[in-house]
Amino acid sequence: xxxxxxxxxxxxxxxxxxxxxxxxxxxxxxxxxxxxxxxxxxxxxxxxxxxxxxxxxxxxxxxxxxxxxxxxxxxxxxxxxxxxxxxxxxxxxxxxxxxxxxxxxxxxxxxxxxxxxxxxxxxxxxxxxxxxxxxxxxxxxxxxxxxxxxxxxxxxxxxxxxxxxxxxxxxxxxxxxxxxxxxxxxxxxxxxxxxxxxxxxxxxxxxxxxxxxxxxxxxxxxxxxx
Amino acid sequence: xxxxxxxxxxxxxxxxxxxxxxxxxxxxxxxxxxxxxxxxxxxxxxxxxxxxxxxxxxxxxxxxxxxxxxxxxxxxxxxxxxxxxxxxxxxxxxxxxxxxxxxxxxxxxxxxxxxxxxxxxxxxxxxxxxxxxxxxxxxxxxxxxxxxxxxxxxxxxxxxxxxxxxxxxxxxxxxxxxxxxxxxxxxxxxxxxxxxxxxxxxxxxxxxxxxxxxxxxxxxxxxxxxxxxxxxxxxxxxxxxxxxxxxxxxxxxxxxxxxx
Amino acid sequence: xxxxxxxxxxxxxxxxxxxxxxxxxxxxxxxxxxxxxxxxxxxxxxxxxxxxxxxxxxxxxxxxxxxxxxxxxxxxxxxxxxxxxxxxxxxxxxxxxxxxxxxxxxxxxxxxxxxxxxxxxxxxxxxxxxxxxxxxxxxxxxxxxxxxxxxxxxxxxxxxxxxxxxxxxxxxxxxxxxxxxxxxxxxxxxxxxxxxxxxxxxxxxxxxxxxxxxxxxxxxxxxxxxxxxxxxxxxxxxxxxxxxxxxxxxxxxxxxxxxxxxxxxxxxxxxxxxxxxxxxxxxxxxxxxxxxxxxxxxxxxxxxxxx
Numbered sequence: 001x002x003x004x005x006x007x008x009x010x011x012x013x014x015x016x017x018x019x020x021x022x023x024x025x026x027x028x029x030x031x032x033x034x035x036x037x038x039x040x041x042x043x044x045x046x047x048x049x050x051x052x053x054x055x056x057x058x059x060x061x062x063x064x065x066x067x068x069x070x071x072x073x074x075x076x077x078x079x080x081x082x083x084x085x086x087x088x089x090x091x092x093x094x095x096x097x098x099x100x101x102x103x104x105x106x107x108x109x110x111x112x113x114x115x116x117x118x119x120x121x122x123x124x125x126x127x128x129x130x131x132x133x134x135x136x137x138x139x140x141x142x143x144x145x146x147x148x149x150x151x152x153x154x155x156x157x158x159x160x161x162x163x164x165x166x167x168x169x170x171x172x173x174x175x176x177x178x179x180x181x182x183x184x185x186x187x188x189x190x191x192x193x194x195x196x197x198x199x200x201x202x203x204x205x206x207x208x209x210x211x212x213x214x215x216x217x218x219x220x221x222x223x224x225x226x
Numbered sequence: 227x228x229x230x231x232x233x234x235x236x237x238x239x240x241x242x243x244x245x246x247x248x249x250x251x252x253x254x255x256x257x258x259x260x261x262x263x264x265x266x267x268x269x270x271x272x273x274x275x276x277x278x279x280x281x282x283x284x285x286x287x288x289x290x291x292x293x294x295x296x297x298x299x300x301x302x303x304x305x306x307x308x309x310x311x312x313x314x315x316x317x318x319x320x321x322x323x324x325x326x327x328x329x330x331x332x333x334x335x336x337x338x339x340x341x342x343x344x345x346x347x348x349x350x351x352x353x354x355x356x357x358x359x360x361x362x363x364x365x366x367x368x369x370x371x372x373x374x375x376x377x378x379x380x381x382x383x384x385x386x387x388x389x390x391x392x393x394x395x396x397x398x399x400x401x402x403x404x405x406x407x408x409x410x411x412x413x414x415x416x417x418x419x420x421x422x423x424x425x426x427x428x429x430x431x432x433x434x435x436x437x438x439x440x441x442x443x444x445x446x447x448x449x450x451x452x453x454x455x456x457x458x459x460x461x462x463x464x465x466x467x468x469x470x471x472x473x474x475x476x477x478x479x480x481x482x483x484x485x486x
Numbered sequence: 487x488x489x490x491x492x493x494x495x496x497x498x499x500x501x502x503x504x505x506x507x508x509x510x511x512x513x514x515x516x517x518x519x520x521x522x523x524x525x526x527x528x529x530x531x532x533x534x535x536x537x538x539x540x541x542x543x544x545x546x547x548x549x550x551x552x553x554x555x556x557x558x559x560x561x562x563x564x565x566x567x568x569x570x571x572x573x574x575x576x577x578x579x580x581x582x583x584x585x586x587x588x589x590x591x592x593x594x595x596x597x598x599x600x601x602x603x604x605x606x607x608x609x610x611x612x613x614x615x616x617x618x619x620x621x622x623x624x625x626x627x628x629x630x631x632x633x634x635x636x637x638x639x640x641x642x643x644x645x646x647x648x649x650x651x652x653x654x655x656x657x658x659x660x661x662x663x664x665x666x667x668x669x670x671x672x673x674x675x676x677x678x679x680x681x682x683x684x685x686x687x688x689x690x691x692x693x694x695x696x697x698x699x700x701x702x703x704x705x706x707x708x709x710x711x712x713x714x715x716x717x718x719x720x721x722x723x724x725x726x727x728x729x730x731x732x733x734x735x736x737x738x739x740x741x742x743x744x745x746x747x748x749x750x751x752x753x754x755x756x757x758x759x760x761x762x763x764x765x766x767x768x769x770x771x772x773x774x775x776x777x778x779x780x781x782x783x784x785x786x787x788x789x790x791x792x793x
Contacts, residue, residue: 009628010540011575013292026544026627028573031292033320043358050571050580055548056621057567078255078266082294083358085322090573090580092625094544095533125233128290130255130266133235171237214233214268221289221391222270224467224475306492319491320576345495385496425496432503451507458504458511 002118004213006126007220014127017094018119021150023111024095027119029127031087045082047073047089051116054093065113072117072166072179078130087129091116097153110156113164113181114139125214134210135178136202137166140194142186147194149201161186163194167202174199174206232271232286238263240273240284251285289391293318293421295355300397302349302379302419303363305342313342315350315363317421322360326350330364332373340365340378347379347425349417379417382431386424386461392468393422404467407475411483412456428460429453452486459483491577493717501718505706506691512539512712519684519710519759522639522766526774531672532648536640539712540630545622545640547648551611551662552619562609563619566595566641575629575713593737594624594637597681597726601734604645605676612659618650620675631712634724638683639763646771649674679728680767682760686752687711687719690742697742705744707752709759723749725756729764 002020009015012028032045039046049070051062073089096112117137124131141151141159148155156162161184167174177195186194232238240248240263250256253267265271269288276282295301295317303315303324312325326348331340342348350363367374379385388396395402397418408414417425430453459482466478504511514520520539527533532547554561568591570578578587598604609618622641626633649672652665689706690697697705708715711722721741726734733753738744779785 009542009573010630011628012573013290015573026573028627030320030572030576032294033292033576034322048572048580050573052571052625055546055623057569080258081255081266081357088572088576088580090571092544092571092573092627094535094625095527095530125268128267128288128292130253131234132255132264132266134233168235170235211231211233215231218231218269218288221389223469223471224392225395226471304492304494306490316492343495345492345498347494347496379496381495381499383496384500385494432499451509454500454503454507455509458500458509 002209004122006122006217014123016119016122016126018115018122020115020118021111021152022095022097023115025091025093025115025119027089027091027123029087029089029123029129031129032082032085035086039086040084043083044079045077045085045087047087049089051091052093054096061109065116068113068179068181069116069120075178076131076133076135076168078132081130089120091120110139110162110164117166122213126217133168133170134206135166135168136205136210137164138198138201139164140198142190142194145190147197160184165198167199169206174202229270232265233268234266236265238265241282247281249283251283253286253288254284289389291389293390295324295352295361297352297355299352299420301352301421302347302417302423302425305344305346305348307344315348324361324363326363326365330366332366332371342378347385349376349379351376379425383425383427384457384461386465387422388424388465389468390422393418393420404464407479408460408463411479412460414460424464426457426460428456431457455486459486497714498718501714502689502691505689510708516707517709517755524643524770526647526770532644534640534644534647536636538636540628541632541636542627543636543640544625544627545644547644548621549650550619551616553615554617559614560610561606562617564599564604564606566599566622566624568594568624568637570626574626590633590637593634593724594641596735597638597683598641601681603677603679603681605678608676611653611662616662629713631716632685632710635683635685635710638681642680643767645675645677646767679730680764681726681728681734682763683724683726684709684756684759685722685724687715688721688742688744690720705742725753727756727760729761731757
């Protein structure tokens with residue numbers, strides 16, 4: 001079950017905490033602020049992205065996740081609106097399935113990446129950063145042609161392949177694929193079937209959950225007006 | 227329609243007829259490549275059409291904490307330094323500094339410069355806000371050439387921060403109940419910057435040592451701390467009101483002014 | 487460009503004048519701490535979320551099996567990770583640790599690790615070969631002053647909450663079986679004492695000369711400063727004590743001079759709060775234990791008769 005809280009960190013311009021399955025993550029967005037000299041870009045905003053794991057210090061795994069998140073955010077944020085400024089995004093995993101990896105060699109990163117992307121959406125909305133469109137990310141496991149959306153760690157371990165797919169939502173419809181990360185074996189027709197199903201699911205999540213949470217946030221912001 | 231929730235990527239219900247002149251405001255972006263007009267923030271959509279139907283205005287009413295300078299905004303800034311012939315002023319923590327020229331004051335000449343120190347607050351108008359270059363402020367009324375309420379905000383007032391939508395409410399809504407309610411508890415002077423900073427002084431505010439008046443024989447002594455406590459209570463009240471419903475603000479007002 | 491914030495003279499003046507009148511901006515007493523809001527995880531051991539006023543912290547304790555240091559074959563390993571990201575406040579740099587951050591990390595480390603609050607010998611499994619390696623991760627989420635006190639309290643709370651998996655040694659010391667928590671009840675850590683840090687900030691309402699000459703003691707002390715109090719302060723001292731009235735560490739790094747008897751006075755006054763906070767940890771943990779006992783119906787698994 002998904003639950004989202006926004007505006008919980010007083011010192012960040014925008015923040016959100018997301019609980020998705022057994023993954024809990026908090027993201028903070030601050031910007032547009034003054035960049036360091038080496039970060040400044042002459043006609044667009046520069047992004048500083050930091051991901052911190054639930055346990056231990058950041059390793060190469062977090063660097064890879066930062067890279068994937070960066071490529072996604074770079075295309076969805078209206079960067080030309082904030083030239084010579086910096087937007088800082090920090091994602092902190094609070095609870096993830098990492099403890100399982102001591103005994104089972106499972107790549108739990110799919111669920112983490114998925115939660116991080118969805119959490120960043122709410123944090124960016126909370127911070128008022130201009131976005132070209134909304135976006136929804138899903139984690140999908142495929143086994144024997146059956147798809148499971150938001151699989152548990154055990155379902156991931158037993159799947160034939162698992163994927164993280166993120167769409168942008170324009171006018172209420174999933175329009176483009178912003179990110180597709182896949183692990184495992186999958187045939188071409190299965191892949192396309194997976195993507196079609198994901199389109200349906202993403203639109204469902206957008207209409208049933210995203211709009212609901214954003215509505216709550218906006219109502220909260222204007223509680224003094226009612 | 228107006229007042230509905232809109233989130234980035236949604237369909238924008240404006241008239242796309244090319245004969246209509248559309249003015250876009252906060253939260254709306256025109257893509258220079260595709261010329262399409264998109265909503266980029268989440269909030270309440272506001273569309274206003276002129277009577278003749280030839281002009282329309284569209285913007286999104288949303289809240290944020292980070293202020294982006296726009297021309298003609300009235301802001302409160304803190305002086306952080308001097309660069310050449312201008313003061314460096316900070317409108318918000320971590321935001322890029324803006325410039326306030328020493329000539330942008332009434333009756334300013336090369337010999338007659340304003341005397342602002344680091345840490346002092348000024349009420350100014352944003353005169354130039356092009357995103358690619360440094361923003362500039364002015365402390366002079368553009369039409370009359372006089373002070374017009376701009377300039378140094380003296381140190382007897384207290385400064386605090388509010389969210390941007392609340393600042394807009396305090397500044398632009400003449401019927402704002404918050405200030406009305408506050409006036410029932412104390413006499414105050416207030417300056418609201420649209421960058422979220424508010425300067426307030428109840429009564430005389432703080433009397434700094436050198437300004438303290440020695441009370442004359444037989445005349446009642448004005449309690450220095452009363453104004454200080456009132457000012458802090460007023461600030462606390464306004465900050466708390468951002469999270470309360472209309473029916474809860476009376477109770478909050480009583481609570482803040484309990485010991486005064 | 488370094489991320490500096492400027493406090494207006496207005497705020498500074500109001501703050502000092504209010505102090506002179508005996509008022510603190512958030513209406514606390516000078517020697518009052520903010521009340522901690524504690525949230526212990528029900529699903530895993532060692533994860534705690536702590537709200538101290540507006541300062542927010544998430545602490546996690548984890549354990550792995552590793553090789554001990556060669557010169558200390560009977561002791562387990564213990565480290566505290568205390569990196570502050572820019573999530574807490576944009577002032578903190580992600581790439582470089584400022585002096586401030588290093589100081590906070592060192593004080594917490596000295597208070598907890600170097601004072602031997604955790605029994606390292608109890609972490610030994612097979613001497614010289616396998617020991618438990620305990621890691622405490624402090625993740626600061628929001629900064630409203632006083633990371634030291636909050637970090638130390640949070641870390642001790644999480645260490646009390648944490649339980650490591652039970653182990654059996656088989657094949658004459660050749661193999662270790664680590665039991666899943668569903669198989670055997672996990673084992674709490676052996677904590678020898680509970681250090682509590684308290685930070686006092688000082689302000690000089692008078693002029694510099696009288697402070698340096700030490701003629702009158704009218705410097706003002708505040709316990710548990712929030713953000714603006716920390717930014718305006720002219721000096722600070724961290725006193726770390728435990729319930730047994732032992733002084734663990736004392737840290738005063740520069741700042742305005744204070745008189746020595748004030749220092750002793752503050753240490754004595756701190757005892758009451760140290761007692762309260764230690765009690766709070768014990769109370770919260772035992773309540774949590776009791777709830778877990780009842781929820782999981784552990785009474786059924788007990789071996790032994792009611793006497």
